[in-house]
Structures are given as structure tokens and as C-alpha cells.
Amino acid sequence: MTSSEEEWGTPELDYPEEHPLHGRLNLNRFIFCAGCLIGTAITSITTCLVERGLTPKDYAIVSGIGCTGRTSGCFKAPAFHATHGRAIPFATGLKLANPDLEVFVLSGDGDLFAIGGNHFVHACRRNIEINVLCNNNGIYGMTGGQLAPTTSIGDFTSTSPYGNIEPPFNLVSLAAAAGASFVARWPGYDTLRLRESIFKAMDNPGFSFIEILAPCFTQYGRKNKLGDAVKMLEWLREQVVIDKDCPPHEAEYSHEKRRIVCGEFVNNPREGFTQKIKRLRETAQSRRK
Amino acid sequence: MLNSKRTPMLDPPRADKEYKIKVYSEICDGCELCVEFCPCDVLEIDMDNFNSRMLHYVKVIALDKCTGCKQCERICPTVSIMVIERDVPQEDD
Numbered sequence: 001m002t003s004s005e006e007e008w009g010t011p012e013l014d015y016p017e018e019h020p021l022h023g024r025l026n027l028n029r030f031i032f033c034a035g036c037l038i039g040t041a042i043t044s045i046t047t048c049l050v051e052r053g054l055t056p057k058d059y060a061i062v063s064g065i066g067c068t069g070r071t072s073g074c075f076k077a078p079a080f081h082a083t084h085g086r087a088i089p090f091a092t093g094l095k096l097a098n099p100d101l102e103v104f105v106l107s108g109d110g111d112l113f114a115i116g117g118n119h120f121v122h123a124c125r126r127n128i129e130i131n132v133l134c135n136n137n138g139i140y141g142m143t144g145g146q147l148a149p150t151t152s153i154g155d156f157t158s159t160s161p162y163g164n165i166e167p168p169f170n171l172v173s174l175a176a177a178a179g180a181s182f183v184a185r186w187p188g189y190d191t192l193r194l195r196e197s198i199f200k201a202m203d204n205p206g207f208s209f210i211e212i213l214a215p216c217f218t219q220y221g222r223k224n225k226l227g228d229a230v231k232m233l234e235w236l237r238e239q240v241v242i243d244k245d246c247p248p249h250e251a252e253y254s255h256e257k258r259r260i261v262c263g264e265f266v267n268n269p270r271e272g273f274t275q276k277i278k279r280l281r282e283t284a285q286s287r288r289k
Numbered sequence: 290m291l292n293s294k295r296t297p298m299l300d301p302p303r304a305d306k307e308y309k310i311k312v313y314s315e316i317c318d319g320c321e322l323c324v325e326f327c328p329c330d331v332l333e334i335d336m337d338n339f340n341s342r343m344l345h346y347v348k349v350i351a352l353d354k355c356t357g358c359k360q361c362e363r364i365c366p367t368v369s370i371m372v373i374e375r376d377v378p379q380e381d382d
């Protein structure tokens with residue numbers, strides 16, 4: 001420790017010791033912009049785990065790179081900050097090595113679908129028992145507001161100053177088509193329905209995917225002149241339509257048409273990958289005898 | 290809205306409970322999400338005081354209006370607001 005550090009002390013805030021979630025969260029590591037719904041996603045997961053009675057030994061969090069990738073530092077639990085786009089492969093390894101662990105992947109749209117799109121599709125196909133929560137803000141927030149694969153047509157970003165011409169991914173349709181057994185989409189402010197879906201995802205014996213709409217007001221809102229955090233949530237609420245019986249290929253996601261269909265689209269529990277591995281191991285060992 | 294056949298997700302407010310709102314001012318960012326989402330206008334940003342990070346934090350202005358829906362607690366991105374409920378102490382006749 002250098003002399004200046006001794007003089008000024010460690011640059012950490014003192015946080016209240018009597019906080020109910022003090023044992024679960026690093027309350028001084030919430031480094032997100034004031035009003036960003038990433039923090040709401042973290043607290044939703046944590047309160048669901050607390051309500052289920054799981055201790056930090058029973059679950060693990062994996063996150064990738066980006067704004068939402070920084071969330072792994074917020075958990076006082078086995079949390080891993082994986083390399084860019086490789087959050088799902090690390091989670092797959094964790095789940096295969098310890099099938100009793102409840103594994104959550106909390107990452108952004110740029111991490112899971114731009115560089116890690118291949119891993120996502122194959123995890124859906126395998127139906128491995130991990131819960132993937134994608135924080136979709138439609139832009140690369142941390143790196144300076146570049147065009148992401150989830151940016152809607154006509155949106156302005158720093159790499160599309162005349163408007164985006166590429167059609168975006170519909171994450172719900174993609175996950176359902178690839179074979180995920182639980183698929184939902186909720187706006188980040190709709191915390192009650194989001195928590196219900198997190199409980200269902202934890203119960204589901206297979207791959208669960210929840211898309212959380214968390215608009216980025218620092219980059220996306222500034223480039224598209226949509227105002228601050230509260231104004232952007234109002235802008236989002238005008239577009240959101242809740243339809244629980246909608247088939248996943250009709251779940252529209254378009255800021256251009258001002259229509260985003262939210263709900264639970266797939267709930268089709270089937271045998272997961274670790275169960276199949278267990279069965280395969282038993283048959284192989286019985287044949288050897 | 291009144292013709293809706295959906296079952297409500299929250300319990301109705303109870304008369305035999307009273308609520309207290311605890312604000313952890315050190316970790317509050319002053320993002321105003323709880324102020325906007327509160328249906329009864331219980332909260333307000335305190336423009337006179339600030340915490341050690343030089344940010345104005347939220348304060349409770351009308352606790353008697355609180356119905357205990359806990360929307361502020363769920364929406365808060367920094368877990369800096371908590372709603373504590375307890376039974377109303379019964380008065381002796």
C-alpha cells in the first residue's frame with residue numbers, strides 16, 4: 001500500500017451492515033448508470049433465490065462482457081466473469097461438473113447474440129439445464145453505442161448515423177426455433193411477472209430463456225433523442241403488448257412499428273442434457289460389466 | 290380495467306398492517322424510478338441533503354398514504370429502499 005492510499009483510505013463506500021441482502025450482494029459494486037434496469041434484474045434474481053431458500057453454495061452466476069457482464073461482481077456467490085460471448089460454454093461446464101448447482105447466465109444482447117450467438121443456439125438445441133437471462137437494450141452500451149444485432153430498423157447509433165438498415169434478431173423466435181423449453185419476454189419494469197418467470201425457469205428441467213427489456217438511456221436514448229431513464233420507460237410501456245397465448249414466431253419486436261409482444265411463449269418441459277448424460281453413463285457402465 | 294377477468298397479482302391493502310419505509314441513503318443513486326413508480330406519491334427526492342457520493346437521495350414525505358404494494362422495493366436498481374410491515378398495535382378499549 002502506497003502512502004497516498006493510506007492517507008485517503010480504500011476508495012470503497014461504507015454500506016449498511018444491517019441490509020437484508022448484505023450477505024448476498026456487494027452493495028457497493030452497483031456501478032451502473034442511475035436508473036438502469038440491470039440492477040433491477042440483479043435484485044429480482046437474488047430475491048427469487050432467497051425466497052426459494054437457496055444459499056450461495058447452491059447457485060452460481062456466469063456473465064459475459066459488457067454493461068450486464070459487470071453484474072457478476074455484484075453477487076456474493078460463486079460468480080464468474082467469462083470471456084466475451086463465452087458465458088454459456090462456461091455455464092455448461094459448471095452444470096455438467098456439478099448437476100445439483102442452479103446455474104444462471106446473466107448477460108447482454110451483444111454478448112449472447114453477437115459474438116456468442118452460436119453457443120446460444122447450441123445450448124438451446126442440447127436443452128441443458130441452465131437459466132439464461134438476456135438484458136436486451138438494443139445497442140452496445142459500454143463500448144460507445146455501436147450497432148448491435150438487436151437494434152431496430154431506423155434507429156440511430158454511433159455506427160449508423162443515418163439510421164439502421166439491418167433487420168434485428170427476434171430473440172424469442174430464435175430461442176424457440178432452436179429448441180429452448182422455456183421462453184419468456186418481459187419489460188424490466190414489470191418486476192412481478194419477471195419474478196414469476198424466474199421461478200418457472202428454476203422449476204423447468206431444461207434450457208430456460210428470459211429476455212428482459214432494459215432500455216439504455218445513456219447511449220440509445222441520447223442518439224435517438226428519447227430523454228432520460230423515466231421517459232424511456234414510458235416510451236417502452238407505450239409499445240409493450242402482453243399476450244400470453246401468442247405463438248413465439250408471431251411475437252413481434254419492433255420499435256419501428258411500435259409493437260413489442262411480451263409474455264411466456266414456450267413452456268414445454270422435457271428431459272435435460274445432464275439427465276441424458278447420466279442415463280448414458282449408466283448404460284455404458286452396465287455394458288462394460 | 291374493471292371488467293378484467295385476470296386475478297390480481299398482489300394482495301389488496303390490509304387495514305391491520307402498518308408500513309415503514311427504510312431508505313439506505315448511502316447506496317441510493319437518486320434515479321427517481323421509485324418516485325415515478327409509486328402509485329400513491331409517498332416518495333420524493335430530497336434536494337436539501339446528499340450522501341457521501343454527492344448524490345441526492347430519496348425521502349419519504351407521506352407515509353400515511355403507503356399501501357404496502359412494495360413496487361418501490363422491487364423496482365429499485367440499487368436495493369436502497371425497503372418496505373417493512375408490522376401489525377397495527379391494538380388499542381385498549
